[in-house]
Amino acid sequence: MLNFLSYNGQWVLLSTTILGIASGVIGCLAYWKKQSLMSDALSHAALPGVVIGFLMIGVKNLPVMIAGAAASVLLGALLIQWIRSSSRIKEDTAMGIILSVFFGLGIMLLTFVNRTAGGNQSGLDSFIFxxxxxxxxxxxxxxxxxxxxxxxxxxxxxxEWKLYLFDGAFAQGIGLSNRIMSSIYLAVLVMVIVIGIQAVGVILMAALLIIPAVSARYWTNSFKWMLIGSGLFGGAAGIAGTYISTLGKGWPTGPFIVITASCWFVVSLFFGVKKGLIVMYLQHRAQKKSYAATLSNKQRMAEGG
Structure with a gap:
């Protein structure tokens, strides 16, 4: 159980907050690049790299396992691009294939490790959730x-991100390489995934990338403010989820972070000032009243004429 008031607890809170902010910001880029599913596929693709990193040195060493996860995720991304470019398979189908194959491989390797001497004490199961x-x-x-x-x-x-995401042709025209920007985008996406899997797990990491960005979209039409809002939603989820997990014995931090982020999404869905359901309902109702009043006035003018 994590003690919220302990020295280590405060550092964990700080790290999950920063992770939430970073995930929200990068998730916003993935949202506008229309690759939200990519984050899900690559999150699952990190698991075999984590296990292989452990097998290489025989002890749980986070930098080594992060390096293994990064290599595994990059391989997954390259395979998705290769499948899409060399066949008629669509990108979402390629992502589904890589997600399933890599996650299955990771579970298989994890089962092998847990059956070895000392494997059950490795703590690798924590990388799933x-x-x-x-x-x-x-x-x-x-x-x-x-x-x-x-x-x-x-x-x-x-x-540069704004040009790359919204006007790639103009960006290339002024000398901004789309290939370099795509490489940087993939690098930061991979980085966020591999640093977050220990806190929220390979299964839930995609949610932390997707949900804050979608929540922020209901509050603004500005890319700048959506980027800020997405980071704030992610950071708030990190703070609240970590705090709630300290209230009970054995309560997992990652799932509570994702559940908290989902609560922000529900609030945004209904009360968002730009696309919230309640705001859209009120706007639609006002338009109907305005149309009815205009139609009534026209009828009166016709009758009077």
Whole structure:
């Protein structure tokens, strides 16, 4: 159980908050690139890399397992692109194939590790659903540092991201390479996934990338404010989810972070000022009243004439 008031608990809270912000920001880029499903496929593709990283050195070492996860995710992304370019299979189908194959391979390797001597004590099962409370200080430093690097890349290249996502032809015309931007986008997406899988797990990591961005879309039509809003929703989910998980014995942090993010989405769905259901209903009702009043006035004018 994570003690919220302990020194380690405060560091875990800080790391999950930064992770939530970074996931929200990068998830916003994935949303506008129309690759939300890609984050799901690549999150699942990280599992075999984590297990292979453990097998290479025989002990749980986060930097090594992150490197293994990153290699596995990059391989998954390259295979998705290769399948799409060399066959008639559509991108979403290719993502589904890679998701299933890599996750199945990861479970198979995990089963093998758990049957070896000391495998049950490896703690690798926590990478499926996440276990933030099990993170030690070095894990928090690694995770927080990489998340801050992701945020720095997103903030510094804001104008370039905007051109790349909304007007690729113009971006190329002024000398901005779409290939380089695509590589940077894939790199930051991979980075967020591999640093988040220990906290929320390979299954739930995609939700932390997708939900904050979709929630922010209901509040603004501005890319800048959507990016900020998505980061805030993700960070708030990290704070609230981590705090709630400390209230009960054995409550998992990752699922509570995702559930909290889902609550923000429900609020946004109904009350968002741009596309919220209640706002759209009120606007539709006002338009009907305005149309009825206009029609009534025309009828009166016709009768009077």
């Amino acid at each position: 996440g276990q933030a409370a099990a993170m030690v200080m070095s894990d928090v430093y690694t995770m927080g540092g990489l998340a801050l690097l992701v945020l720095l890349i997103a903030v510094i290249g804001f104008k």
